[in-house]
Amino acid sequence: MKKNSFYLLVGCIALALLALFWYSVEIHNPFVIETAFILAILAIWYARKNVTDLIDDERSAKINEQAIVRTFQVFWVLFCAFSIGAVMQILYVPTFPREFPMVRPPEALGPRMMGYFQLGMLCLMIFLYVGFRVYYARKYGDWETDEE
Numbered sequence: 001m002k003k004n005s006f007y008l009l010v011g012c013i014a015l016a017l018l019a020l021f022w023y024s025v026e027i028h029n030p031f032v033i034e035t036a037f038i039l040a041i042l043a044i045w046y047a048r049k050n051v052t053d054l055i056d057d058e059r060s061a062k063i064n065e066q067a068i069v070r071t072f073q074v075f076w077v078l079f080c081a082f083s084i085g086a087v088m089q090i091l092y093v094p095t096f097p098r099e100f101p102m103v104r105p106p107e108a109l110g111p112r113m114m115g116y117f118q119l120g121m122l123c124l125m126i127f128l129y130v131g132f133r134v135y136y137a138r139k140y141g142d143w144e145t146d147e148e
Helices: 003-027 029-049 058-090 109-140
Strands: none
Touching: 003 029, 003 109, 058 109
């Protein structure tokens, strides 16, 4: 397995964990997500052992550094913008109408869904990293042929 395929696998496992977390909350059984998390860590560990192109040289370190920096630059903007909106919804205090009843607009994203959205954004961070890693690997010539 190639490095980028491994990272994509980790992202897919994270999305599956997100779905299992939702299911676990719906059925009110934390044992489902706890067991799934432990099994996911074991699967990632096993997959990591089977990565064939692990080379730790200066070019690989530079590619990882650039991919990580760009991922965090994009992600913190998205996460901060979402968090500001979430805080505004949480801190909303209804005002009492003086002359006519005020109607609060319907919530597009309720407090319960905010946690799911944040977990989804964490999964997005993994995919952003893979995308930037592929970009910088091509830019710095980490491989000559296309991945799997």
